[in-house]
Amino acid sequence: MNSKSYSLFLKDLKSELRTRYAINALAMFIIVAISVIMFSVGQEKISPGLTGGLFWVVIFFTAMSGLSRAFVSEEERGTTLALQLVASPTTVFSGKLIFNIILVFAMNTVIAVLYSALFNEFIIRNFLLFLTSFVFGNIGLAISSTIIAAIIAKAGAKGTLYPVLSFPILLPLILASVQLTLFAIDGISFESAKFELAIVVSYDVIMLTASYMLFDFIWKE
Amino acid sequence: MIWKIFLFLLLAFVSVAGISFPIVENPTKWYEFPLIPGLEENAKIIFFHVPTAWLTVIAFLMSTLYSFKYLRKKNLDDDLKSYASAQLGMIFCILATITGSVWAKFAWGSFWNWDPRETSIFALLLIYGAWFALRSSIESEEKRATLSAVYSMIAFVTVPFFIFIMPRIMTGLHPGSADDSNAGPVVNFKMNGNMLLIFFLSLIGFTILYFWMWRIGYKSILLKDKLDKKLIRG
Numbered sequence: 001m002n003s004k005s006y007s008l009f010l011k012d013l014k015s016e017l018r019t020r021y022a023i024n025a026l027a028m029f030i031i032v033a034i035s036v037i038m039f040s041v042g043q044e045k046i047s048p049g050l051t052g053g054l055f056w057v058v059i060f061f062t063a064m065s066g067l068s069r070a071f072v073s074e075e076e077r078g079t080t081l082a083l084q085l086v087a088s089p090t091t092v093f094s095g096k097l098i099f100n101i102i103l104v105f106a107m108n109t110v111i112a113v114l115y116s117a118l119f120n121e122f123i124i125r126n127f128l129l130f131l132t133s134f135v136f137g138n139i140g141l142a143i144s145s146t147i148i149a150a151i152i153a154k155a156g157a158k159g160t161l162y163p164v165l166s167f168p169i170l171l172p173l174i175l176a177s178v179q180l181t182l183f184a185i186d187g188i189s190f191e192s193a194k195f196e197l198a199i200v201v202s203y204d205v206i207m208l209t210a211s212y213m214l215f216d217f218i219w220k221e
Numbered sequence: 222m223i224w225k226i227f228l229f230l231l232l233a234f235v236s237v238a239g240i241s242f243p244i245v246e247n248p249t250k251w252y253e254f255p256l257i258p259g260l261e262e263n264a265k266i267i268f269f270h271v272p273t274a275w276l277t278v279i280a281f282l283m284s285t286l287y288s289f290k291y292l293r294k295k296n297l298d299d300d301l302k303s304y305a306s307a308q309l310g311m312i313f314c315i316l317a318t319i320t321g322s323v324w325a326k327f328a329w330g331s332f333w334n335w336d337p338r339e340t341s342i343f344a345l346l347l348i349y350g351a352w353f354a355l356r357s358s359i360e361s362e363e364k365r366a367t368l369s370a371v372y373s374m375i376a377f378v379t380v381p382f383f384i385f386i387m388p389r390i391m392t393g394l395h396p397g398s399a400d401d402s403n404a405g406p407v408v409n410f411k412m413n414g415n416m417l418l419i420f421f422l423s424l425i426g427f428t429i430l431y432f433w434m435w436r437i438g439y440k441s442i443l444l445k446d447k448l449d450k451k452l453i454r455g
Contacts, residue, residue: 147375151368156358165355168348169375172382179390199386203379210378214371217292221367 004087008095012070016099021073026066026107033058034114051115051122052181056174058111059141063104064163067145070096071153080153089219090212093146097211100149101142108138125187133180133193136200140173140207147211150218169207176200228433231426238419239268248413255413266324267420272427273317274342279431280310281345285377288370300366301446303373304356305438309431311349318342337387338395344383348376 016022037054074080083092112134116122124130148166155161176199183193190197244254244262257264287303290296321339322332333339355372359365 144375151355151372154359154364154368155355156360161351161354161358165351165372168344168351169379171344171347172379172386175386175390176382179386195389196386199382203382206378207375210375214374217367217371221364 002091005091005094005098008083008087008092009098012095012099013102015073022066022069022103025069026062026103027110029062029065030058030107030111030114033061034111034118038118046119046121048121048123048185049182051119052185053178055111055115055122055181056178058115059108060167060170060174061163062107062111063141063145064166066107067100067103067142068149068152068162070100070146071149075153084219089216092219093150093212093215096150097142097146100146101139104138104142104145108134108141122185124184126184126189129188129190129193130181130184132190132197133177133184133200136197136204137173137177137180140200140204141170143204143207143211144169144173147207147215147218150215154218154221173200173203176203224429225433228426228429231422232430235268235419235423235426239265239423242415242419248415251415254416260328263324263328266320268423270317270320270324271420272423273313273320275424276313276427276431277310277317277342277345279428280306280313280435281349283435284310285373288373291366291370292374295363297362297366300362300370301442302435302439303370305442306435307349307352307373308438309434311346311353313431314342314345314349318346335391336395337391340387340391341383344380352376 037058074083087095116124145166148162148169151165152162176196180193180196180200183196238252242252242254244256244264246256248255254264284303284307287299287306291299291303318339321342325334325336325339326332352369352372356365356369359368
């Protein structure tokens with residue numbers, strides 16, 4: 001974590017703002033996913049618990065559509081070697097991670113706002129719990145999807161394999177986050193949700209450590 | 222050769238004994254199994270289902286161990302060993318899923334119930350399905366070895382979370398679950414001496430079988446590589 005990784009992040013941000021590839025893909029995917037759910041629900045009355053689960057379905061598939069860009073774009077442009085020359089693996093990973101965290105937060109905030117506007121049943125009773133789980137869940141999502149994106153960029157099949165590889169890694173996080181969202185909808189106190197919160201936080205810490213340790217191997221390949 | 226005959230005799234005995242020994246209420250003769258309330262005749266699956274699940278764990282652990290070794294030493298043999306072991310793990314994982322699922326139909330009424338153990342074996346199937354998909358997408362040997370080793374390390378660190386999160390989300394139906402009230406911890410209390418003996422003999426037999434199959438699998442991959450290289454050179 002130094003000024004180099006920050007400038008790498010700025011570089012990614014600038015090139016993203018120029019092409020707006022990931023942002024456009026993500027924005028369209030959010031709309032597509034939410035409208036698919038709305039069409040399939042139709043006039044049915046759905047329970048608040050179900051909306052909490054569907055919320056994470058939208059988040060997962062949206063993340064899978066846009067987050068692999070971080071490393072795939074470098075491979076496509078052929079700039080990987082240049083990056084390897086100017087920066088250490090840790091720096092590269094930090095820069096990409098910051099970019100993905102910001103992207104995930106932007107994406108999920110849009111999803112949350114749209115979702116609560118469109119689904120009347122999606123009422124959060126314990127907002128603080130929802131916000132905490134949302135923040136830690138987003139960080140975990142960003143970390144895991146960044147390291148899997150690095151693997152995918154080096155492997156041949158770029159688009160199709162990404163959700164396949166990410167799902168088992170993200171599954172514990174998604175299970176815990178769905179549970180926390182249900183708690184927040186039911187208005188359960190912080191005290192009784194602390195076990196799930198601890199799982200999400202330790203998932204973040206362990207995945208972050210493992211990613212930094214393993215990224216060297218991927219990057220030098 | 223001798224230990225192959227020994228293994229054959231052991232597994233033959235376990236199969237015959239496991240299937241044919243009767244279950245009675247008060248076992249008096251040496252070949253009679255005790256009746257476990259809530260399981261009855263269904264209890265016999267323990268001789269075949271539990272060893273396959275056990276081998277799934279062993280095979281995947283070995284695969285991860287050799288992946289780790291590969292990352293440290295960069296020796297391609299370790300990658301092949303890891304691959305051969307994961308192949309076996311996948312076979313036993315599918316076997317454990319199918320036998321468990323058939324058993325669940327008779328014991329719990331449906332093939333799939335999202336019990337914590339069913340969910341964990343499903344997660345294992347997903348992880349290794351993805352792992353094989355990743356391997357088949359990469360041409361270069363070293364790249365394939367490194368990337369799949371990294372992936373199995375990442376998947377390995379997520380496994381403990383499943384153990385913690387699962388009992389909170391779903392209730393355990395499986396015999397031996399912490400909150401299982403009717404059948405209880407089967408292995409510890411309800412099995413009598415001969416049942417335990419055959420159970421452990423079965424575990425030992427299947428474990429030897431695994432190591433034997435692993436060696437054959439590893440050798441066959443080596444031979445295949447050699448043949449491929451010969452064909453390419455002409």
